[in-house]
Amino acid sequence: DGGITQSPKYLFRKExxxxxxxCEQNLNHDAMYWYRQDPGQGLRLIYYSQIVNDFQKGDIAExxxxxxxxxxxxxxxxxxxxxxxxxxxxxxxxxGLAGGNEQFFGPGTRLTxx
Amino acid sequence: GQQLNQSPxxxxxxxxEDVSMNxxxxxxxxxWLWYKQDPGEGPVLLIALYKAGELTxxxxxxxxxxxxxxxxxxxxxxxxxxxxxxxFCAGLLxxxxxxxxxxxxxxxxxxxxx
Numbered sequence: 001d002g003g004i005t006q007s008p009k010y011l012f013r014k015e016x017x018x019x020x021x022x023c024e025q026n027l028n029h030d031a032m033y034w035y036r037q038d039p040g041q042g043l044r045l046i047y048y049s050q051i052v053n054d055f056q057k058g059d060i061a062e063x064x065x066x067x068x069x070x071x072x073x074x075x076x077x078x079x080x081x082x083x084x085x086x087x088x089x090x091x092x093x094x095x096g097l098a099g100g101n102e103q104f105f106g107p108g109t110r111l112t113x114x
Numbered sequence: 115g116q117q118l119n120q121s122p123x124x125x126x127x128x129x130x131e132d133v134s135m136n137x138x139x140x141x142x143x144x145x146w147l148w149y150k151q152d153p154g155e156g157p158v159l160l161i162a163l164y165k166a167g168e169l170t171x172x173x174x175x176x177x178x179x180x181x182x183x184x185x186x187x188x189x190x191x192x193x194x195x196x197x198x199x200x201x202f203c204a205g206l207l208x209x210x211x212x213x214x215x216x217x218x219x220x221x222x223x224x225x226x227x228x
Contacts (some may be wrong), residue, residue: 090156
């Protein structure tokens with residue numbers, strides 16, 4: 001089945017620790033995105049990548065880092081510098097440069113900082 | 115970050131009723147997307163609109179791309195309990211070149227009473 005997977009579904013972290021969220025897609029999409037969603041709010045863009053080995057900051061990149069070493073993978077690291085990391089994190093992908101603007105989302109990872 | 119004005123914020127209706135929600139912006143978009151999100155899951159794409167004035171249906175759902183390119187609406191006819199969820203609009207902002215950015219609405223929470 002083609003799609004986007006995120007793992008884990010639930011993640012707990014102690015304050016001061018870095019944590020990495022996984023996002024994998026087998027849709028052969030060029031572009032991948034990370035969003036943050038807080039309760040009762042819309043989606044805010046953290047980072048995006050239009051092509052392998054390239055990524056750009058979104059609206060709320062502070063305290064986060066990403067890498068794009070492979071087309072199918074776009075991991076997000078939530079660092080200890082992120083002041084309020086508890087949130088629902090969503091990964092998405094789109095055809096990007098190849099055409100097609102629709103973004104397709106993974107199931108999300110809920111991160112809770114204890 | 116920029117967000118679209120989406121209304122209403124929430125709707126509580128009886129099964130069988132029709133529903134209408136809309137998004138407006140001061141910016142011009144060249145694509146409008148409508149998503150549905152179930153609790154704890156990622157958004158699922160419902161309808162994509164590409165041309166001003168375009169009217170597109172997907173089963174009981176109908177969406178339109180406003181003539182001014184600054185708004186869009188989504189109608190759901192004959193609602194059923196499984197329509198419950200949060201509906202998001204998203205507009206594609208073209209920055210030039212290959213860089214596009216999706217701007218999301220704040221969401222409409224739909225509750226359907228059997």
